[in-house]
Amino acid sequence: MEQLSDLRLRIDHIDQEISRLFLERMDVSAQVAEFKRATGTGVFDPARERANIAAASARVPAELASYAGTLESVLMEASRAAQHRALGHRSALSASLMMALDQAPAAFPAHAHVACQGVEGAFQQIATERIFRRPTISYCGTFEGVFAAVERGEADYGVLPIENSTAGSVNQVYDLMMRHSFYIVRSCRLKIDHNLLVRPGTRKEDVRVVYSHQQAIGQCANFIASIPGCRVHVCENTARAAEHVASSSDPGIGALASRACAELYGLEVAQPSVQDNPNNYTRFACIAKDLTVFPGAERASLMMVVNHRPGALYNALSRFYALGINLIKLESRPIPGRDFEFMFYFDIECPAASDDFVALLDSLSDACEELRYLGSYMEVV
Secondary structure, eight states, rough: OHHHHHHHHHHHHHHHHHHHHHHHHHHHHHHHHHHHHHHTTTTTTTTHHHHHHHHHHHOGGGGGGGHHHHHHHHHHHHOOOOOHHHHHHOOOHHHHHHHHHHHSSSSSOOOEEEEEEHHHHHHHHHHHHOOOEEOOOEEEESSHHHHHHHTTTSEEEEEEEEEEEEEEOOHHHHHHTTTOOOOOEEEEEEEEEOOEEOOOOGGGGGGOEEEEEEEHHHHHHHHHHHSTTTTTEEESSSHEEEEEHHHHTTTTEEEEEEEEHHHHOOOOEESSSSOSSOOOOOEEEEEEEOOOTTTTTTTEEEEEEOOTTTHHHHHHHHHHHTTTTTEEEEEEEOOOTTTTTTTEEEEEEOOTTOOHHHHHHHTTTTTSSSEEEEEEEEEEE
C-alpha cells in the first residue's frame, strides 16, 4: 500500500495536469470566440452544452456521474464567460450598471423628500433620520403607498423595513417588490427596543390588552405571555399603537413602541426593552425610482426566477461561487398565480464597480427565466 504522502504527491501532479489542460481548453475557447466574432455566431449553444454534460456524466461510473456533469457544467460556464468578455458582450443589466457608475453622484444626499409608512415616532421615521441628516418626511398608510409615492415621483426616496433579526423577513414588503419598479440605494440596520407604553398613572399590572405591529408582537412574545390573560391587537405600526393608547380612556391598554413614542404622545414607560432578544435589529431599505450608485456601494440585491427543473437553482448559485462572491441572504417567495414557482431574492457582498460583479450580471442572464437587479448600496448602522 502506498504511503499517504505518496498518494498526495500523485494528486498534486494530477491537479497540475488538470490546470494545464484547463489553460489549454480556455485558449481553444478564445479561438472559438474569434470564430464566432467572424461568423456572427451566438455564444450560448444550449443543445451542445446539454450534450457535453450528458457525455461527461456517461464517461464515468454511475456513482460519479453527477460530479462529472457538474464539473463539465462549470468548465462550460467559464468558457462562455470568457467568450462574452472577449467579444465585449454586455447584458442589459450590466450595461445599466456601467451607465449608473459613470453618472454616480459624489455623495449621498443629506436632504431629501422621503416617504415612509406610519406616523411620527414609527421606527421607519427613526431609520429615515439615520439614513438622511435632514429629511422631509411624508407618511403613507401602507407599505404599498411608499412604493407608489416613489414611482409617481411624489417622494425622492422611500424607506421600508425588510427583515428583523428575531422575526425574520417582512414578507409583505418582499411580495410588493415583485409588483413595483424601484432600486435600493442604501440600507440601514437599526437596533429595535420595544417598550411597554401606558397612559400616565397606569401600572404594568393593570394592562390586559396590548396594541402593536405584528412584527413587534412576534418579537415580544415571551413578555406578552408573562402578562396574565393578555390579549393583543394588531396595528399598522408601533407608533399608531402608541397614538391609540394616548387617545383612549381605557386604563387597561398599553402599546409596544419606542421611547420616542412615549415622549411624542405623552405616555409613560411601564417596562423598558421587553423584546425577547436583546440584540434585536431591523434592516430598512431606502428605495429610489432610478438606478443610482452612491460611493461606498459594496452590497447588492437581485431578484431571480429560475427554470422549473432539477439543478436550476444550483446552476445559478454556482455563478456566485465561481466568481468568489459572498451570498449573505437568500429568500424565496411564491409567485402569485404560478403554482409552486418561486421568486428568489439575493443579497450579496460585492463592490458595484468590481469586474466580478459585472461578470455576475452578465453570466446570470442565461441561467434564469427572469432577473432583476435591485441596486448596489452601502449599509449604515
